[in-house]
Amino acid sequence: MTVAAELNQAVEQVKQQVIEWRRYLHQHPELSFHEEKTAQFIYDILSTFDNLELSRPTKNSVMARLIGSQPGKVLAMRADIDALAITEENTFDFISTNPGVMHACGHDGHTSMLLGTAKILSGMKDKIKGEVRFFFQHAEEIYPGGAEEMVQAGVMDGVDLVIGTHLWSTMEYGTIGICPGPMMAAPDTFWINVYGKGGHAALPHQTIDSIAIASQVVTNLQHIVSRTTDPLDNLVLSVTKFVGGTTHNVIPGAVEICGTVRSFDKELRETVPKLMERVIKGITEAHGATYEFTYEFGYRPVINDAEVTQLMEDVVVEALGAEWVDHMRPNMGGEDFSAFQQKAPGCFFYVGAGNKEKGITYPHHHPRFTIDEDALAVGVKMFVHAARKIVMEVE
Incomplete structure (x- = not known):
């Protein structure tokens, strides 16, 4: 079995667990700079995986390091973990149990996708040439943001490339948004x-x-x-x-x-x-x-490195198919992922998570926001295949 086939099989095996993690996190949202229980939940799950070196760079963040069996590049992957001060109006059976607080921007999905990625890759240490770092970042929603605090704590020291993603409910499932150069303001x-x-x-x-x-x-x-x-x-x-x-x-x-x-x-x-x-x-x-x-002055703009962005587009084509590529236009939203990009070239990309047929059409920060959970496996697949290209199938 090829490495690519092995990864695809692993994604299918972890898919349901990723959904369950997302639903738990959706039920237990915490505001920016108050993600104590969320961070502990993440740390406890990561503790069950093999081959990871865990740390708490800041009070409410978590980092896991997977150091491969051979030297090579250091790839960082980031997920934000905080929620918003919104009263949820959804009616499904896993709505927020924290009054006035809601995961209305998809961070529950980002966190669960990166947990799924860590679970898969932690079992493939012998195939990794270099290192993968998993950043579970607090406080994306409120300036000065958690990314800058993590950078100041040294998480980017030695990192060669950094990637991150955002589930996007106004982009249909079946698309990956790629944008070289200026992406977010x-x-x-x-x-x-x-x-x-x-x-x-x-x-x-x-x-x-x-x-x-x-x-x-x-x-x-x-x-x-x-x-x-x-x-x-x-x-x-x-x-x-x-x-x-x-x-x-x-x-x-x-x-x-x-x-x-x-x-x-x-x-x-x-x-x-x-x-x-x-x-x-x-x-x-x-x-x-x-x-x-x-x-x-708030966060710096997200400026995607041309070479890393092309690499991620290649990942889309190889892992999902060319029809998934959406050469999206920049938008004027803001993201503190840019703090990581000050230390290493990076790419921030979107995963389409809307689905008109399922009625999943509400925008981010709306009290009825949700995602098509099929998109979670897509995000995991993007992360693990990025690792394949950067720290696994390396000459």
């Missing part, structure tokens, strides 16, 4: 407070109308995207929160604004807050108001 956050002078709504001339001024700030910020930025650059500036006032006949003295900026280019990213403050300062001063402006 840098997600930054901003807060603006506009301070005017409150008063009676019937006497606006005695006030400095913070709502009218803040509204101009919101509309003029869009000129940064449409008139200041090169149309060929990728930039999103979205105001997502606008709070001011308490009743119908009072002009409030202050308005609170919040939002996000998404970009790929480092120079553009650093320029945007300066452009924003120029707009905010000009408008507020013109109307006799004042302001406070805070800008927080």
Whole structure:
């Protein structure tokens, strides 16, 4: 039996166990930086596998090292393990038992897929030339994120390549999303407070109308995207929160604004807050108001290495078939997988997990989000065949 055939057989054998792990994790979600029980569950399962060296790089993360029988490259694989503050509205029999917390982004699936991968590969130590590291990362959903903490703890020391995946419910089962170069944007956050002078709504001339001024700030910020930025650059500036006032006949003295900026280019990213403050300062001063402006840089953009991405596309073709390849466009979502990519070339790819025929169509972060569990075996297959190409079938 070839190594590829042996791996495919092993995936079939572990498939049901991966589903069971996913359902357990779905029932017991924990928020970012609070994944104590989740991390212990992962550690306990990994402890039952042979040939793994286990550690806890941070309080709520787990790393397993599988060192092969011969020297070679070091391949890292990552799964995120945290959940979201969402009240689940699904009706299947394994919904969240933690009120107000839900795996609404597929991290339960990512974790179970990597556990399945570790189970398979841990039994093939004698075929591995090099090392495979399994990262079970906490706190992807909340900045500053768990990836950076794990990197600071040294998990990437000596790593040659790093790969990670995301189950994607808006991509149909039967596809693998591949994207060389920029794939996911840098997600930054901003807060603006506009301070005017409150008063009676019937006497606006005695006030400095913070709502009218803040509204101009919101509309003029869009000129940064449409008139200041090169149309060929990728930039999103979205105001997502606008709070001011308490009743119908009072002009409030202050308005609170919040939002996000998404970009790929480092120079553009650093320029945007300066452009924003120029707009905010000009408008507020013109109307006799004042302001406070805070800008927080979030995760770096996910930039896939061309060579590693081509390798993963080859894995898709060899393990699943060319018809599975989806040369997807970049998107403006954010991911702290980028922290690992600062230390070694890497590839982040999507596994299609939606299924219209099964009614699995809800987007990520929705209270009725779920995945087609058939996609779990696909993710495992991608991981183990990546290991085959990088640390097993090596000349």
